[in-house]
Amino acid sequence: MVSAVFHSPLDAAAESQAAAPPPAVKAASVTTPPAQQKVAPPTPMKTPVDWGNLFLRVFAPLAGIALLVGIWGLLTMKSTTFPTPAATFTEAIKVFSDPFYSKGPNDQGIGWNILFSLQRVAIGFGMAAAVGIPLGFMIGRFDVLNRMVSPLISLLRPVSPLAWLPIGLLVFKAANPAAIWTIFICSIWPMIINTAVGVQRVPEDYMNVAKVLNLSEWKIVSRILFPAVLPYMLTGVRLSVGTAWLVIVAAEMLTGGVGIGFWVWDEWNNLNVTHILIAIFVIGIVGLLLEWMLVSIAKRFSYDNT
């Protein structure tokens, strides 16, 4: 048995002959404990701590963040204009200690700014989902429509979000609807495209089942297409929310009002760089939370297809 254990590492890595003996010793020591455990079973069986895994999952990300803060601290040690991590942190505590104050339209707490931005994202994204998902279904199901709409999508999709803003301002004659319009038009494409691709990729077998059973169009949609497309659709939704959150900051910088993007611009005009840094972290964290939320929803609807 020992020779068998001894041979396999030798065959696998012939050059590491020097390293071969330790595994054999290790294997031998591993095989003996069961006997000892059988002798004394009442001793509390602690689940062994997987240090390697713990290190990878907890310490490595923390080390990454620490590295970022460290480099930031080093670079700003002698700077007078760029705030240090410590200064940013104390300012952040101050900002977050009173998130919901309101001193006129241009000076509101960070909580209000975030909520207003989220509200715009929710409205624009909601409308995009209401239009984009059904449209994606139809494009996926009917080839004529697909061929009709594909060139339009290819043409309009790469347009920068901010190019849509003047159109919104022109049509709606107000900043807020224009911002929502920009969100709508930018976040609709991933949902249309992913839903359509999902419909086109529904396995042929499932459609054959539908044909043999001669299911009604409603049953095909509700029992076969919708569940089959759901994972694709949720990917589209996830991409869309990400885009919407990217776009809102840029749109609000231009339109003003209350919102995290406007806040960034306002603090730039005040030359309050600390607040801009806080805003950057806030935007990142909110984006992360949105993403995390949608990933957890998507996980609930993923089927094991094997």
Add this chain to the structure above:
Amino acid sequence: MKKNFIDVHSADMVFSTKKGRFHALHDVHLTVAKGEFVTLIGHSGCGKSTLLNLIAGLLMPTSGALLCDNREIAAPGPERAVVFQNHSLLPWLTCFENVYLAVERVFAATDSRANLKKRTQEALELVGMGHATGKRPHEISGGMKQRVGIARALAMEPKVLLLDEPFGALDALTRAHLQDELLKIVARTLSTVVMVTHDVDEAVLLSDRIVMMTNGPAATIGEILTVDLERPRERVELAEDARYVHYRKEVLDFLYTRHGEKALAA
């Protein structure tokens, strides 16, 4: 007994693919009597699944005509139920719901909801899956999935049961078990069955007639072997039966001696 319950008349099938036209079937003539068990056997790519899909109505012939019960086969329908090779159960539905979907489609107009549920349960019990109605397909084994697929087809009370290599992906023991089950079910329900297989033993054990197909392209029916063995058939007893051995040899002879070289060369 009706001699031409299914009537395939001079069917040709040409696929137009990106690489050009592919002549899959040429001049296929086949009649299947009511209550008959027919298997289609041949090397892979000989168009046996294509022929089955034509009877199912999932494909339309390029030329020729197909009739089922004197009506032209123009589209797929629940009276010609198909058991697919890879079971094709919907992964988001439970076993019960998968079968219920079919039952509901066929009997919702005539039966009450309670009756529909009873039919579903009965179909699952018929294939020995009454205990796993609430499970989803990924929670059960390959053999069990295939049983549910058969239950779904049987629950529709089809005029014809079409089986496309239903046991191809299963291990030998499960396959033998399901073949026996299928024999019992067919004896009970008196179904007309057309089954695609590449397993010689399976063909001889189950069939009334074995339709042996030549190699493609432009495959056609090479020979039809009538298996004259009384039912019920017992696989263990048949293994030593001289007639069984003879039929088995006939099929092997057709497949490997007369039509084997071309398949190897391709």
